Amino acid sequence: MEDVIDDPIEAGALYSVVSAATSVASGAIDMTRFAAGTTVYLATESTKAIANAILDTVVPVAVNAVVSRVDINEIVKDHVDVNEIVAQAELTPILDRVPMTEIADYMIEEIDLPSLIRESTGGVADGLLSTLRFQAIQTDNFVSGIVDRVFFRREKRASEREVSVKRDDV
Amino acid sequence: MTTFSQFRDTFVPGAQVHFSALPERARSIQGVSAGFTSRAIATFIDIGLVAVLVLGTWGGWEGLRYVLNVFYQLPSGQGFPLLLVGYFIMWIYWTWSWSTGGRSLGNVLMGLRVQTQRGNNLGLGLAALRSLLSVVFALGLVWALISRKNRSIQDILLRTEVVFDWAPLLPKVDMTFTMETNE
Numbered sequence: 390m391e392d393v394i395d396d397p398i399e400a401g402a403l404y405s406v407v408s409a410a411t412s413v414a415s416g417a418i419d420m421t422r423f424a425a426g427t428t429v430y431l432a433t434e435s436t437k438a439i440a441n442a443i444l445d446t447v448v449p450v451a452v453n454a455v456v457s458r459v460d461i462n463e464i465v466k467d468h469v470d471v472n473e474i475v476a477q478a479e480l481t482p483i484l485d486r487v488p489m490t491e492i493a494d495y496m497i498e499e500i501d502l503p504s505l506i507r508e509s510t511g512g513v514a515d516g517l518l519s520t521l522r523f524q525a526i527q528t529d530n531f532v533s534g535i536v537d538r539v540f541f542r543r544e545k546r547a548s549e550r551e552v553s554v555k556r557d558d559v
Numbered sequence: 560m561t562t563f564s565q566f567r568d569t570f571v572p573g574a575q576v577h578f579s580a581l582p583e584r585a586r587s588i589q590g591v592s593a594g595f596t597s598r599a600i601a602t603f604i605d606i607g608l609v610a611v612l613v614l615g616t617w618g619g620w621e622g623l624r625y626v627l628n629v630f631y632q633l634p635s636g637q638g639f640p641l642l643l644v645g646y647f648i649m650w651i652y653w654t655w656s657w658s659t660g661g662r663s664l665g666n667v668l669m670g671l672r673v674q675t676q677r678g679n680n681l682g683l684g685l686a687a688l689r690s691l692l693s694v695v696f697a698l699g700l701v702w703a704l705i706s707r708k709n710r711s712i713q714d715i716l717l718r719t720e721v722v723f724d725w726a727p728l729l730p731k732v733d734m735t736f737t738m739e740t741n742e
Contacts, residue, residue, distance in 0.1 A: 495566040519582055522670050529594030536704050548591045
């Protein structure tokens with residue numbers, strides 16, 4: 390032992406050997422740790438993937454099997470207060486999506502607002518006047534029809550044509 | 560009863576929905592040239608109006624004279640000057656009413672309007688000319704019976720026409736909605 394200690398060169402060599410051995414050892418440990426970690430990771434991930442794949446195929450089938458045997462509407466009716474949920478809903482965005490003008494148009498069309506206004510504001514005088522005008526127009530059509538027949542005209546006059554087209558519609 | 564969804568299906572976005580106060584049957588004839596009978600009735604109404612005006616004024620004047628004047632003599636031989644006055648007032652009245660919107664009282668009642676064949680209102684000069692022709696030769700209206708386009712002699716000479724236009728006497732409730740496309 391003293392010989393070894395006394396020789397500085399041998400002491401240096403020994404130190405080198407020891408340190409080399411140490412680093413090799415630590416490298417080996419690191420390698421082992423890395424290999425172990427990688428293995429674990431790969432194992433976990435592949436297990437997860439396999440599990441997911443299995444679940445992806447199994448769960449829908451299972452849920453479908455369950456759901457088809459249960460009436461969800463019934464459950465919601467029994468256990469959920471729909472009014473409560475609707476009461477909490479934000480109305481403005483819903484109203485923003487509602488076609489107001491179209492609804493207004495529909496209402497006016499459906500209750501025939503123009504005729505209501507006509508009937509309520511027109512009154513008797515207006516009706517008399519319309520009657521007089523229509524009578525004049527009918528007389529016109531009659532008379533011009535005779536004249537046109539005398540002149541062997543096939544085409545009717547514009548006023549007569551318009552009115553009779555309208556009458557066919559009704 | 561159409562439901563709202565049916566209404567929506569048939570509804571064209573961006574289309575104009577037009578609600579008119581006109582009677583359904585009368586809508587198709589608006590702007591179409593009017594025939595002889597309607598126009599003759601309108602003319603008689605106008606003539607009647609002027610006759611009442613002239614005779615009334617004259618009668619009132621004579622009555623006043625009768626009341627105020629002890630030595631009153633019954634008027635005689637005044638028919639011709641009165642007729643002339645009537646013609647003159649008729650001319651003025653038709654000129655005025657045709658140049659300001661194209662309707663005299665008779666036209667308003669019968670739902671007629673006088674316009675140029677291009678659809679514009681008559682200017683003062685044209686209205687005066689047409690009015691003069693109508694007063695001097697009222698029988699020109701008879702040609703509307705024969706003309707395919709219901710034109711009287713005056714209409715043919717001056718390129719005017721008389722169309723149905725019922726709107727102004729009815730309550731004005733033309734509601735035009737312009738729909739905006741939501742999408």
